[in-house]
Amino acid sequence: MKELRELTAKHPWNLMTTSADEGQFLNLLLKLINAKNTMEIGVYTGYSLLATALALPHDGKILAMDINRENYELGLRVIQKAGVAHKIEFKESPAMPVLDELLQDEKNHGSYDFIFVDADKDNYLNYHKRLIELVKVGGLIGYDNTLWNGSVVAPADAPLRKYVTYYRDSVMELNKALAVDPRIEICMLPVGDGITLCRRLR
Secondary structure: OHHHHHHHHOOOOHHHOOOHHHHHHHHHHHHHOOOOEEEEEOOOOOHHHHHHHHHOOOOOEEEEEEOOHHHHHHHHHHHHHOOOHHHEEEEEOOHHHHHHHHHHOHHHOOOEEEEEEOOOHHHHHHHHHHHHHHEEEEEEEEEEOOOHHHHHHOOOOOOOOHHHHHHHHHHHHHHHHHHHOOOEEEEEEOOOOOEEEEEEOO
């Protein structure tokens, strides 16, 4: 984990990486729920992916999606060194078509123990509409960056960095939607940039 953190720190987009405390949290959480079949939307260099892969049993599986294979391959050497690359099925693709394809097969419904989303914030609600069908009852979906640099509680006229302003409304819309979704119970944790865990109730 440390090696991949240091490798990612040299990348020009290192702002996108999962924080060390969040990686540790995800690793323990997955062990606690005995996760075996998981999914990750948004991979970057694979820090949270490695945290997940290390937590899963030898025959555990992660379906991982990202539009940039080059970033994934940057961290793949470390993942291979850790001996967990066999657990990962990587798809270089936007997530939406992959999710729609999965939903066409009934056997995929309710088949995932855990799903982690750290991708395009303006699509989080679109992902949620699909993921709620794919995660099992009692399973978890984790949405990353739900505090979004603290902007979700900042005054409307607060000076924010351009990329923060760009996705702020989408993150706030997601937070409001998750809070009233009767199919889930949620817990928003101030770990990293905020992670909201959603446990499917029905």
